[in-house]
Amino acid sequence: MSRIIWKGAIAFGLVNIPVILRPASRSQSLDLDLLDLRDMAPVGYQRINKSTGKPVDKEHIVKGYQYAKDEYVLLNDEDFRQANVEATQTVDIVSFVDAASIPPYYFDTPYYLEPDKRGERGYALLHETMRRTGKAALALVVLRARQHLAAMLVHEDALVLNTMRFADEVLPMSELRLPKAARGKATGAHAREVEMATKLVEDMTEDWAPEQYRDTYRDDLMARIEAKIESGKTHQLTPPSEEEAAPRQGAKVIDMVALLRQSLGKRGKDKQEDESESETESETEPARRKTPARHAAARKQPAAKRTGATSAKRARSSGSKTAGTKRAPARRDSHASAARKSSGTTGKKRAA
Structure with a gap:
C-alpha cells in the first residue's frame, strides 16, 4: 500500500x-547516477555553503525567509x-x-x-x-x-x-498562433476532411483500457543497456552517429482526404491481421509478447514483417487443423498445379 x-x-x-x-x-523513470568518467566514482548532490564553499550536513540546514539584505527569519x-x-x-x-x-x-x-x-x-x-x-x-x-x-x-x-x-500559473492562449475555425480557407477544415477524419476517429475509438499502453521507449533503452553489458562495453561512451537528421521539408499543399482514406484502409488491414494473429496464438500456444499494447507491438515491427509472420502462422494453423474432409481440395489443387505445369511445358514444346 x-x-x-x-x-x-x-x-x-x-x-x-x-x-x-x-x-x-508514481514515477517509472530510470534511476541513473552521475559518475566521474575518470574513475567511475559516483558524483553526489552536495549542498554547498556559498560563503566557505564546503558541503553542509543535512542536520545543519534550515529554512529561512530573507526580509532584508543578509537578514533572515528562520x-x-x-x-x-x-x-x-x-x-x-x-x-x-x-x-x-x-x-x-x-x-x-x-x-x-x-x-x-x-x-x-x-x-x-x-x-x-x-x-x-x-x-x-x-x-x-x-x-x-x-x-x-x-x-x-x-x-x-x-x-x-x-x-x-x-x-x-x-x-x-497558466499561460494565456492568446499568445499562440492558432488556425481559424472558418471553413474554406487554407488553414481551415473542409467539410469532406472533417467527414473522413470523423470516420477515422470512430474507427479508432475503443473502451478505456490504460493497461494496454506502456513506456516502450524505456523498454528500448533497457534493451540497449543490456546489449552494452553483454558486449562488455559498459565503460565506453557511444560516439555520435554519422547519420544526420533529415532536413525539414518546407510547407506544401497536402491532400488530407487522400491521407485519411489511406489511414482508414491501413486501420482495416491492421485489424484483420491482429484478429488473425490473436486467433492463431490462442489455438497454438500462449502469447509470447510481454508488451500488452498491440499498438506498441505494431510500432516495433514494420507492417511487411507482421504480414509475413501472420501468413506463416496462418499456414501452420491451417496445417494443424487439416482433417480428412479438407485433404481432398488440397489434392485437387496439386493435380491442378501439375496440369498447369504440364500444359505449360506442352505449350513451350509446340512453340519450339
Whole structure:
C-alpha cells in the first residue's frame, strides 16, 4: 500500500469527513547516477555553503525567509502549521462545478482520498451525491507548506483529489498562433476532411483500457543497456552517429482526404491481421509478447514483417487443423498445379 502523505478532514459545509491522503501516481523513470568518467566514482548532490564553499550536513540546514539584505527569519514545520492550523488539516470545499468544464491543463498531481476512522458514512454520502450530480468539488488544501487549488472527483468507489494550478500559473492562449475555425480557407477544415477524419476517429475509438499502453521507449533503452553489458562495453561512451537528421521539408499543399482514406484502409488491414494473429496464438500456444499494447507491438515491427509472420502462422494453423474432409481440395489443387505445369511445358514444346 502507498504511503500516507497527509491526514485531515474534508470540510463539506458543516460536515467534516476524516480522510487520509495517499499518492495516486508514481514515477517509472530510470534511476541513473552521475559518475566521474575518470574513475567511475559516483558524483553526489552536495549542498554547498556559498560563503566557505564546503558541503553542509543535512542536520545543519534550515529554512529561512530573507526580509532584508543578509537578514533572515528562520522557519520550521511548526511555523508552517501554526500559520493556519485549520488550512493545514482541511480539504476545504469552496464550490462545485461541472467536472467536464475544467480545462485539462489546470490539473497537476492526483491523490487518493481514503476515509479515516469514523469517516466512512460522510465519505459515502459525499461520494454518492457527487456521482449523481456529475459535479467536481473545488477545494483549497495546504500540502508541503504550500496552498493548492484542488479538484475532488469521483472515480469508481473512490474520491480523487487532483491538485491544480492557479489561474496566474497558466499561460494565456492568446499568445499562440492558432488556425481559424472558418471553413474554406487554407488553414481551415473542409467539410469532406472533417467527414473522413470523423470516420477515422470512430474507427479508432475503443473502451478505456490504460493497461494496454506502456513506456516502450524505456523498454528500448533497457534493451540497449543490456546489449552494452553483454558486449562488455559498459565503460565506453557511444560516439555520435554519422547519420544526420533529415532536413525539414518546407510547407506544401497536402491532400488530407487522400491521407485519411489511406489511414482508414491501413486501420482495416491492421485489424484483420491482429484478429488473425490473436486467433492463431490462442489455438497454438500462449502469447509470447510481454508488451500488452498491440499498438506498441505494431510500432516495433514494420507492417511487411507482421504480414509475413501472420501468413506463416496462418499456414501452420491451417496445417494443424487439416482433417480428412479438407485433404481432398488440397489434392485437387496439386493435380491442378501439375496440369498447369504440364500444359505449360506442352505449350513451350509446340512453340519450339
